[in-house]
Amino acid sequence: MGLIAATRRILVVTAEFSVTGKDGGAERFRDGMLEVALLTLMTVALVGSLLMLRRVRDPGKAVAPRS
Numbered sequence: 001m002g003l004i005a006a007t008r009r010i011l012v013v014t015a016e017f018s019v020t021g022k023d024g025g026a027e028r029f030r031d032g033m034l035e036v037a038l039l040t041l042m043t044v045a046l047v048g049s050l051l052m053l054r055r056v057r058d059p060g061k062a063v064a065p066r067s
Contacts, residue, residue, distance in 0.1 A: 006043045010036055 013036055017029070 006039050
């Protein structure tokens, strides 16, 4: 659920920039880029945690057997 919310917010922020254009100013642009960067880091962290949880739950599937 967190991944969906973060992705949705990233899309909303970028859409706001395309609609407002240059009316927001440099400060608003900087704030928006900071928000997008933090949301992207949060998304990467959530994906990483899901991958780690998958390995913990089923360690046999995490590593392919060698022949």
